[in-house]
Amino acid sequence: MDGDKMMGKRSAKKLPILRIAIGYPINQVDGEAGGLAILEKIHAQVRGLHIAMKNIQDGIALIQIIQEALNEIHVCIQNMRELAIEAASDTLTVTDREQCELDFQKLQYQIQCISTDTHFNKKALINGDYVDGGLKIHVGANSGQNIELHINDMGVRALAIDHASVGLWEYADQAINTMDAALNKVSYERTRLETYQNWLERTGNSHQKTMAQLQDTELHLQDIGVRIREIKSRIRHTYVANKRMERIRLKLILRISQTMLVLHMQKAHTTVKALEQVMMKGPEH
Structure with a gap:
């Protein structure tokens, strides 16, 4: 491993030298790193x-499940109110009133079952688990971008209908007001949840626009990157070609100089030989 690291370091040191040797300017070694970093962030x-959009869709689906449960609870409470109105009349027989009480208690039990059995991904939603510590939905691409849903308890005790009864006239008359108060609580909760849903939907729509803009920017930057690489490639080819032509010119000059030097040396050598022959013949010639 140490040998590989050393080889990697040597290669990294040689890279700028190699680029210079083949005609690349040294400032182009890491020229595209900044653009790549921007593209990666986008x-x-x-x-x-x-x-985040998936989380938002899950959050909207969760709220819709609660809204359906609240609609069923609302229907049950409305039926209980109607039973209370019926039982508040002395025109009923004892048997009729007992039947009203039985139906009233069944509806009460049904509301409690709905409050404990309404789940999303194995999480109970309206049993009071998220009254104080809300249910967090991460709705952004960065840290801390959450929407916290506080969901009220919709059980019979929280709605204050656990002790309601229509077994007697006076109880039935009181139950009418009790059911009115419970209906108001359910309606208030439905309005709150609708506000949460609208919030999530607006956030999702904003994300859609942002993603479209970012994707357009990403494509634009990629296109610019391609063009820049093409221009750099042309510049490099021109630069390398010029360097090659310069080397060829220098080689030709060197060869011409060497040839002229050889010719000069040959001429000088011939002249020296001629002088030597004259000197050997003597002055009489």
Whole structure:
């Protein structure tokens, strides 16, 4: 491993020298690193927003499940109110009133079952688990971008209908007001949840626009990157070609100089030989 690291370091040191040797300017070694970093950040944001959109859709689905449960509870309470109105009249027989009480208690039990059995991904929703500590939905691509849903308890005790009865006239008359108060609580909760849903939907729509803009920017930057690489490639080819031509010119000059030097040396050698022959013949010639 140490040998590989050493080889990697040597290669990294030789890279700028190699680029100079083949005609690349040294400032182009890491020229595209900044653009790549920007593209990676944009890509990470887009992917993060895709996941956030999934969380938002899950949050909307969760709220819709609660709204359906609250609608059923609302129907049950309305039926209980009607039974209370019926039982508040002395025109009923004892048997009729007992039947009203039995139906009233069945509806009460049904509401309690709905409050404990309404789940999303194995999480009970309206049993009071998220009254104080809300249910967090991460709705952004970055840390801390959460929407916290506080969901009220919709059980019979929380709605204050656990002790309601229509077994006697006076109880039935009181139950009418009790059911009115419970209906108001359910309606208030439905309105709150609708506000949460609208909030999530607006956030999702905003993310859609942001993702479209980021993707357009990403494509634009990629296109610019391609063009820049093409321009750099042309510049490099021109630069390398010029360097090659310069080396060829220098080689030709060197060869011409060497040839001229050889010719000069040959001429000088011939002249020296001629002088030597004259000197050997003597002055009489």
